[in-house]
Amino acid sequence: xxxxxxxxxxxxxxxxxxxxxxxxxxxxxxxxxxxxxxxxxxxxxxxxxxxxxxxxxxxxxxxxxxxxxxxxxxxxxxxxxxxxxxxxxxxxxxxxxxxxxxxxxxxxxxxxxxxxxxxxxxxxxxxxxxxxxxxxxxxxxxxxxxxxxxxxxxxxxxxxxxxxxxxxxxxxxxxxxxxxxxxxxxxxxxxxxxxxxxxxxxxxxxxxxxxxxxxxxxxxxxxxxxxxxxxxxxxxxxxxxxxxxxxxxxxx
Amino acid sequence: xxxxxxxxxxxxxxxxxxxxxxxxxxxxxxxxxxxxxxxxxxxxxxxxxxxxxxxxxxxxxxxxxxxxxxxxxxxxxxxxxxxxxxxxxxxxxxxxxxxxxxxxxxxxxxxxxxxxxxxxxxxxxxxxxxxxxxxxxxxxxxxxxxxxxxxxxxxxxxxxxxxxxxxxxxxxxxxxxxxxxxxxxxxxxxxxxxxxxxxxxxxxxxxxxxxxxxxxxxxxxxxxxxxxxxxxxxxxxxxxxxxxxxxxxxxxxxxxxxxxxxxxxxxxxxxxxxxxxxxxxxxxxxxxxxxxxxxxxxxxxxxxxxxxxxxxxxxxxxxxxxxxxxxxxxxxxxxxxxxxxxxxxxxxxxxxxxxxxxxxxxxxxxxxxxxxxxxxxxxxxxxxxxxxxxxxxxxxxxxxxxxxxxxxxxxxxxxxxxxxxxxxxxxxxxxxxxxxxxxxxxxxxxxxxxxxxxxxxxxxxxxxxxxxxxxxxxxxxxxxxxxxxxxxxxxxxxxxxxxxxxxxxxxxxxxxxxxxxxxxxxxxxxxxxxxxxxxxxxxxxxxxxxxxxxxxxxxxxxxxxxxxxxxxxxxxxxxxxxxxxxx
Numbered sequence: 001x002x003x004x005x006x007x008x009x010x011x012x013x014x015x016x017x018x019x020x021x022x023x024x025x026x027x028x029x030x031x032x033x034x035x036x037x038x039x040x041x042x043x044x045x046x047x048x049x050x051x052x053x054x055x056x057x058x059x060x061x062x063x064x065x066x067x068x069x070x071x072x073x074x075x076x077x078x079x080x081x082x083x084x085x086x087x088x089x090x091x092x093x094x095x096x097x098x099x100x101x102x103x104x105x106x107x108x109x110x111x112x113x114x115x116x117x118x119x120x121x122x123x124x125x126x127x128x129x130x131x132x133x134x135x136x137x138x139x140x141x142x143x144x145x146x147x148x149x150x151x152x153x154x155x156x157x158x159x160x161x162x163x164x165x166x167x168x169x170x171x172x173x174x175x176x177x178x179x180x181x182x183x184x185x186x187x188x189x190x191x192x193x194x195x196x197x198x199x200x201x202x203x204x205x206x207x208x209x210x211x212x213x214x215x216x217x218x219x220x221x222x223x224x225x226x227x228x229x230x231x232x233x234x235x236x237x238x239x240x241x242x243x244x245x246x247x248x249x250x251x252x
Numbered sequence: 253x254x255x256x257x258x259x260x261x262x263x264x265x266x267x268x269x270x271x272x273x274x275x276x277x278x279x280x281x282x283x284x285x286x287x288x289x290x291x292x293x294x295x296x297x298x299x300x301x302x303x304x305x306x307x308x309x310x311x312x313x314x315x316x317x318x319x320x321x322x323x324x325x326x327x328x329x330x331x332x333x334x335x336x337x338x339x340x341x342x343x344x345x346x347x348x349x350x351x352x353x354x355x356x357x358x359x360x361x362x363x364x365x366x367x368x369x370x371x372x373x374x375x376x377x378x379x380x381x382x383x384x385x386x387x388x389x390x391x392x393x394x395x396x397x398x399x400x401x402x403x404x405x406x407x408x409x410x411x412x413x414x415x416x417x418x419x420x421x422x423x424x425x426x427x428x429x430x431x432x433x434x435x436x437x438x439x440x441x442x443x444x445x446x447x448x449x450x451x452x453x454x455x456x457x458x459x460x461x462x463x464x465x466x467x468x469x470x471x472x473x474x475x476x477x478x479x480x481x482x483x484x485x486x487x488x489x490x491x492x493x494x495x496x497x498x499x500x501x502x503x504x505x506x507x508x509x510x511x512x513x514x515x516x517x518x519x520x521x522x523x524x525x526x527x528x529x530x531x532x533x534x535x536x537x538x539x540x541x542x543x544x545x546x547x548x549x550x551x552x553x554x555x556x557x558x559x560x561x562x563x564x565x566x567x568x569x570x571x572x573x574x575x576x577x578x579x580x581x582x583x584x585x586x587x588x589x590x591x592x593x594x595x596x597x598x599x600x601x602x603x604x605x606x607x608x609x610x611x612x613x614x615x616x617x618x619x620x621x622x623x624x625x626x627x628x629x630x631x632x633x634x635x636x637x638x639x640x641x642x643x644x645x646x647x648x649x650x651x652x653x654x655x656x657x658x659x660x661x662x663x664x665x666x667x668x669x670x671x672x673x674x675x676x677x678x679x680x681x682x683x684x685x686x687x688x689x690x691x692x693x694x695x696x697x698x699x700x701x702x703x704x705x706x707x708x709x710x711x712x713x714x715x716x717x718x719x720x721x722x723x724x725x726x727x728x729x730x731x732x733x734x735x736x737x738x739x740x741x742x743x744x745x746x747x748x749x750x751x752x753x754x755x756x757x758x759x760x761x762x763x764x765x766x767x768x769x770x771x772x773x774x775x776x777x778x779x780x781x782x783x784x785x786x787x788x789x790x791x792x793x794x795x796x797x798x799x800x801x802x803x804x805x806x807x808x809x810x811x812x813x814x815x816x817x818x819x820x821x822x823x824x825x826x827x828x829x830x831x832x833x834x835x
Binding site: 040041044047048053056057060063064067068071104203206207210211213214215218219221222223231232233234235236237240241244245248249250251252 | 288297298322323324325326327328334335336338339342345346349350359360366372375376377378381411412413419420421422423424425426427430478479480481482483547601604605633634635636700801803804806807810811
């Protein structure tokens with residue numbers, strides 16, 4: 001675990017480098033905005049499905065907080081952007097989708113109550129540390145620093161309520177239930193990190209191979225079979241509808 | 253046992269599922285309403301599963317699952333286009349390969365697995381045929397000409413049909429890259445808005461400008477009644493680029509593009525230039541659709557027109573078609589974009605593959621999920637939210653009228669959510685349109701969106717003529733809010749917050765068939781104020797899908813400066829404005 005009081009920890013060093021580069025700041029803010037928006041959706045799903053009124057209320061408040069954070073990051077990204085790509089990132093719905101914030105089932109459904117709470121506790125604890133550190137590192141930018149401090153306070157509340165809920169489950173179902181959930185979650189996070197890295201590596205390799213294919217295979221096709229420019233204007237299509245009726249099983 | 257057909261559209265934008273029972277759409281929803289990702293393009297399993305739940309059927313009960321297009325033909329178009337564009341198409345080629353090989357090519361298997369059905373039940377329509385079917389089979393017309401205009405499907409960007417009892421016959425089509433929709437999207441990107449989302453903003457912006465650049469736009473996009481449309485491909489790059497849709501030559505013609513993060517100020521010369529370009533594009537696009545419609549009318553001799561495809565979301569064009577062509581009536585499906593293809597695919601299969609009997613015309617927009625008053629009461633109790641419960645709808649309506657007359661902005665969550673992109677009185681934000689301050693207040697403090705975005709009026713059916721200059725034959729556009737009409741001179745001062753800067757309004761008329769509760773509200777509001785008209789805008793924040801569930805309505809409510817929320821028969825006051833909800 002990283003010691004926040006130690007100014008030479010890896011996290012502090014990396015964060016200092018990242019935030020030192022002005023052009024990175026709006027992109028980082030835009031990225032955080034998406035992450036918080038995704039978390040808000042996850043918490044809304046949990047609030048829709050929570051088994052008790054007490055949990056539902058906590059998840060709903062959490063969702064409202066995450067949404068507000070997303071808006072704060074969004075506004076800060078715009079304020080800092082000055083023609084960078086942050087606005088594109090903020091507007092890009094595909095960016096949200098590709099960051100894996102949704103699936104066919106919600107995170108809450110996939111993890112179940114205990115593991116979901118463990119997930120919230122671990123992630124919010126990490127977030128509280130991270131944003132606390134950023135509030136400290138961004139002292140030269142008072143608005144950003146104040147924003148991080150405000151968000152950090154919310155994250156601390158999320159840490160405390162999720163921990164209390166885990167303690168309640170420990171009392172009800174025994175400590176193994178919670179310890180097991182945290183262990184499974186850590187394993188899951190390690191696996192997901194491995195998959196993300198593999199996916200990223202695979203993406204790069206696929207991109208390289210596709211570049212080779214493009215120049216090795218597409219190029220000769222292009223040179224040999226280049227079609228004339230597509231016909232402009234109306235093209236008559238006699239019998240097209242009848243064919244569609246007959247070829248309904250055909251994909252192409 | 254009834255026969256059910258499930259239609260699916262996905263893989264580009266606005267994925268959706270629609271369930272047809274005996275030729276009638278009984279449930280339909282865009283995936284974004286459930287996933288909460290705007291314009292979600294993923295296979296719509298959440299929406300599809302809800303459709304089946306709604307009717308209480310199992311996947312095995314489906315006669316067919318119909319995908320809205322032929323994926324292999326689309327892939328063929330992408331590959332050939334990219335081969336032809338070598339070596340400029342490297343990035344597009346890589347993106348295409350990375351998204352199609354692992355995913356999009358295997359639709360049949362993915363649908364069979366995701367829905368739990370036999371793969372042989374998955375069949376395929378054609379993109380523009382799906383568009384055409386969505387419009388014709390939900391229209392009240394026995395026979396009609398059908399014009400489907402959008403960006404691109406498999407190869408076609410535009411298709412012309414003749415529809416009758418014998419089915420929908422395709423007469424001709426225009427092929428990619430010659431596309432009104434894609435040129436409109438290229439201008440959308442040039443004007444700094446997001447493609448497939450910002451086209452409505454371009455339409456709104458056009459009202460602030462003068463069409464000074466029509467000649468320049470016509471250099472890019474030309475049309476005639478006999479030859480359709482032609483695009484000068486030296487100005488656009490969408491045919492070979494995955495990230496850029498206009499060329500350097502385009503910028504030489506119109507000047508530098510607007511950056512998306514720059515504030516659009518229409519009072520500056522630069523802002524006026526962008527508005528003038530939008531106005532010019534709008535004028536040329538309208539001419540193109542009019543030319544296509546006139547050509548189609550001459551070819552078919554029909555007097556009724558069904559318009560479909562994303563371009564049919566351009567309400568300004570829709571409203572002018574009867575006055576600029578020989579068509580007497582025009583109809584547009586409430587979801588004319590790609591989401592509507594789900595309904596169209598299912599209706600096509602029902603009518604033309606399964607040879608079922610044609611169902612009734614579509615009269616109501618509420619085809620989505622509903623929540624009961626009991627479910628809402630439990631939610632409010634669970635969240636410990638103070639509220640007022642009304643014994644009946646009359647008391648609730650009286651309270652809404654009091655709030656609106658008092659100048660409050662109200663969230664209105666009632667019944668099943670709407671099919672299509674418009675809020676039509678089921679998931680709406682409502683206000684008194686006679687108050688001039690509402691436009692700025694709702695744009696700035698509630699929806700957090702651009703100041704130039706207009707708001708629409710919902711008017712009690714039968715009272716349209718008192719406020720708006722209606723074109724004959726456009727009545728069928730009104731229930732879906734798909735026509736823009738001039739506001740009468742005497743009414744502009746009466747309805748300042750729903751009259752756009754050019755004196756127009758995108759009008760929705762409401763009757764007891766489409767939405768009886770909303771109609772009763774308009775009647776009551778009319779009795780109280782003398783004007784049965786309400787400002788009606790979608791219940792969402794900028795960049796988000798319209799709310800689906802009561803919980804989402806509450807989240808939007810507490811994240812904005814809405815004054816009051818009506819969830820079924822419950823009234824909630826916003827005590828959280830400007831501070832944390834639970835403080």
